[in-house]
Amino acid sequence: MAVTNGNAAVVYRQSGGVGVIVINNPPVNALAKQVRLAIADLLAHAGKDSTVRALVLCGSGRNFCGGADIREFNTPDRQVRPMTRHLMNLVESCSKPVVAAIHGPTLGGGLELALGCHYRITHPDATLGLPEVLRGVIPGAGGTQRLPRLVGFRTAAEMITLGTSVDAATALEIGLVDRIAGEGDICEAAVSYAAKLVEQGAGVRRISEMEIDLDPVAGETVVAEIRAGLEKSARGMQAPFRCLESVASTLTMSFEDGWAREAEISEEAVASIESRSLVHAFFAERQVSKIPDIPADIARRNIDKVAILGAGTMGGGIAMSFANAGLPVTIIENSRENLDRGLARIEANYDATRKRGRLSDDDMAARMACIYDSTDMDAVAEADLVIEAVFEEMDVKQSVFRELDRLAKPGAILATNTSTLDVDEIAAATGRPEDVLGLHFFSPANVMTLLEIVRAEKTSKDIIATVLDLSRKIGKTGVVVGVCDGFVGNRMLAPYFRQADFLVEEGALPQDVDRAIEAFGFRMGPFRVSDLAGLDISWAIEQRRAETRPADERFSPLLGRICERGRYGQKTGAGWYTYEGRSAVPDPEIEALVRARSEEMGIERRDITDEEIVQRCVYSLINEGAKILEEGLAIRASDVDVVWLHGYGFPRWRGGPMFYADTVGLEEVVATLDRFHADWGDKWEPAGLLRELADAGSSFKEWDAR
Ligand code: NAI
Numbered sequence: 001m002a003v004t005n006g007n008a009a010v011v012y013r014q015s016g017g018v019g020v021i022v023i024n025n026p027p028v029n030a031l032a033k034q035v036r037l038a039i040a041d042l043l044a045h046a047g048k049d050s051t052v053r054a055l056v057l058c059g060s061g062r063n064f065c066g067g068a069d070i071r072e073f074n075t076p077d078r079q080v081r082p083m084t085r086h087l088m089n090l091v092e093s094c095s096k097p098v099v100a101a102i103h104g105p106t107l108g109g110g111l112e113l114a115l116g117c118h119y120r121i122t123h124p125d126a127t128l129g130l131p132e133v134l135r136g137v138i139p140g141a142g143g144t145q146r147l148p149r150l151v152g153f154r155t156a157a158e159m160i161t162l163g164t165s166v167d168a169a170t171a172l173e174i175g176l177v178d179r180i181a182g183e184g185d186i187c188e189a190a191v192s193y194a195a196k197l198v199e200q201g202a203g204v205r206r207i208s209e210m211e212i213d214l215d216p217v218a219g220e221t222v223v224a225e226i227r228a229g230l231e232k233s234a235r236g237m238q239a240p241f242r243c244l245e246s247v248a249s250t251l252t253m254s255f256e257d258g259w260a261r262e263a264e265i266s267e268e269a270v271a272s273i274e275s276r277s278l279v280h281a282f283f284a285e286r287q288v289s290k291i292p293d294i295p296a297d298i299a300r301r302n303i304d305k306v307a308i309l310g311a312g313t314m315g316g317g318i319a320m321s322f323a324n325a326g327l328p329v330t331i332i333e334n335s336r337e338n339l340d341r342g343l344a345r346i347e348a349n350y351d352a353t354r355k356r357g358r359l360s361d362d363d364m365a366a367r368m369a370c371i372y373d374s375t376d377m378d379a380v381a382e383a384d385l386v387i388e389a390v391f392e393e394m395d396v397k398q399s400v401f402r403e404l405d406r407l408a409k410p411g412a413i414l415a416t417n418t419s420t421l422d423v424d425e426i427a428a429a430t431g432r433p434e435d436v437l438g439l440h441f442f443s444p445a446n447v448m449t450l451l452e453i454v455r456a457e458k459t460s461k462d463i464i465a466t467v468l469d470l471s472r473k474i475g476k477t478g479v480v481v482g483v484c485d486g487f488v489g490n491r492m493l494a495p496y497f498r499q500a501d502f503l504v505e506e507g508a509l510p511q512d513v514d515r516a517i518e519a520f521g522f523r524m525g526p527f528r529v530s531d532l533a534g535l536d537i538s539w540a541i542e543q544r545r546a547e548t549r550p551a552d553e554r555f556s557p558l559l560g561r562i563c564e565r566g567r568y569g570q571k572t573g574a575g576w577y578t579y580e581g582r583s584a585v586p587d588p589e590i591e592a593l594v595r596a597r598s599e600e601m602g603i604e605r606r607d608i609t610d611e612e613i614v615q616r617c618v619y620s621l622i623n624e625g626a627k628i629l630e631e632g633l634a635i636r637a638s639d640v641d642v643v644w645l646h647g648y649g650f651p652r653w654r655g656g657p658m659f660y661a662d663t664v665g666l667e668e669v670v671a672t673l674d675r676f677h678a679d680w681g682d683k684w685e686p687a688g689l690l691r692e693l694a695d696a697g698s699s700f701k702e703w704d705a706r
Contacts, residue, residue: 028066058101067109088116101190129165136275140266277655307383311342317445450647521651626687637700
């Protein structure tokens with residue numbers, strides 16, 4: 001077995017009549033320039049070498065190939081021939097059979113490379129897919145042309161437009177691979193497979209020469225069906241439709257023409273704001289756990305046991321998050337009755353998932369077995385982390401924390417799930433404020449991925465690092481925020497909701513506001529969100545806060561009037577809407593209430609455009625977000641984006657409110673805010689930071705990188 005050619009990034013050896021090309025470009029075997037050049041050379045060499053009867057293409061380390069090299073984006077190296085998309089054709093044009101030996105994550109360009117090969121064998125551990133759509137782009141290296149020819153039009157169109165990946169077994173079932181190897185070395189298995197193919201006289205098998213399985217008419221029907229689905233699931237986005245168009249070209253075009261069309265569509269997608277936004281979201285999520293003044297290698301505390309105080313709505317959901325990750329958790333309540341009610345709710349919750357076929361009996365039992373219970377506060381003594389989720393009252397919280405101070409072991413992390421109270425004040429009830437922080441989960445806590453990690457004045461650095469790691473372990477995205485009313489997310493939500501109220505008083509109906517906001521891309525408009533959360537809860541909070549809130553920050557009295565009618569939202573079948581099942585139906589009774597409110601305020605109702613609705617709601621978010629940054633309550637604008645992507649259904653393909661502001665242009669945002677300020681007064685005054693950045697022609701992105 002001699003190494004005949006290649007460079008450090010690609011190694012070649014020969015095993016009997018089989019030439020083996022090994023990509024060796026850590027960490028993911030991306031197709032950097034030197035990899036592409038070496039593969040091209042080796043293919044040419046093997047083509048001429050009469051002792052080579054077949055080739056195997058495999059990857060060393062963790063996976064087969066990670067596709068195009070992101071480090072090369074925007075550099076001239078990317079353009080060096082063969083470019084990634086040409087490389088796949090070069091592999092395919094080889095005159096000797098080429099077998100792809102797939103293992104590990106083989107996604108995007110990695111799978112496209114495997115599709116350029118003539119045969120595919122996979123390790124059982126592989127994941128295969130073309131998830132480009134999730135980054136706002138399309139598979140641009142032949143993927144939209146080859147996958148449908150190989151696995152069938154419908155399957156390919158669905159996989160590519162949704163960005164779904166499959167495991168090895170499914171890959172075999174749909175014909176994406178020819179075989180699954182055993183657990184051993186995939187490269188060796190591929191060499192045997194290649195030798196067998198030679199023995200059988202199997203020749204090259206080029207996917208580009210295969211026929212698509214549908215005629216244009218039948219294909220068009222499938223395209224229409226998929227498009228209709230995307231219009232619901234991917235409203236407002238472009239990438240899924242671009243993917244569909246590119247896949248659909250296989251119905252009417254030759255491989256060559258479709259391949260050229262794919263390149264054009266791919267270029268448009270790469271240049272789109274949507275793709276920039278999705279890439280921003282991806283990096284924002286990676287950045288969020290880096291805390292400038294906390295060393296990355298700071299020693300973490302061990303978290304093996306968790307205790308939760310309160311088995312209410314939040315306590316139960318939080319306990320489930322830990323149990324789902326296999327961490328033992330003890331729920332403590334003040335009475336057996338409350339405890340049993342809480343546990344029953346957890347069980348019912350799991351059972352509903354089980355009945356939907358998304359949780360096996362065994363997994364449900366394993367999760368329930370992670371949950372212990374007690375009515376004795378002494379049970380916190382063993383916990384490494386205690387999360388308090390009792391009633392939202394300062395006196396109650398402080399007395400709980402005094403008890404915790406007495407009972408919890410030294411070094412235990414003491415967390416409060418408060419959503420509105422001052423974490424510093426809660427910490428002050430203990431003699432160890434350095435061990436106290438806020439862990440603000442969102443409801444339903446077992447589902448929502450956002451976790452605001454509230455760093456109080458005295459919180460020690462190591463516990464921030466510890467809970468950041470822990471959040472990942474329980475499937476949450478932790479964002480470190482400072483102490484202020486509502487922290488980051490809910491503080492921004494307040495002016496957003498206030499605008500929704502004002503819009504309704506000025507002339508819009510709740511359904512108009514929701515429609516405009518949903519067309520912008522939010523999963524739900526503000527009124528549907530309120531109905532889902534329960535109007536009685538907002539009303540109770542509002543009444544409690546009315547004493548301390550300035551008049552111009554209070555909610556509209558409409559909320560109270562709706563509640564007085566027993567309309568608490570979805571759970572009572574009526575709120576801002578009436579509900580037929582889950583669907584919200586506009587209600588004349590609400591319209592009458594809304595109109596009466598305008599009249600009482602002496603407002604002449606006017607038509608309000610969708611554009612104004614979006615600007616007033618979304619720009620109020622941006623302005624509040626800028627104030628939060630100015631006050632140092634979030635570390636980066638991109639952290640604010642992560643809060644909104646994970647906690648509030650902000651459209652990911654717009655990157656988050658702060659990134660969206662960058663894409664609109666901060667100058668433009670400030671000009672609009674100035675106009676609103678002139679019309680409606682001080683609440684609209686642009687934040688100093690926003691104006692400063694706009695005046696300097698800068699952006700939040702640049703501010704983050706400062
Ligand atoms: P809840 O009223 O459903 O549950 C509170 C539970 O705590 C009750 O079961 C009560 O019996 C128990 N409890 C009271 N005192 C206790 C004590 N000394 N020891 C043990 N258990 C005690 O309230 P929910 O909604 O779960 O809220 C809990 C906390 O989470 C509050 O601070 C709230 O602000 C916060 N939060 C609530 C969110 C929500 O959407 N519901 C979202 C984020 C935070």
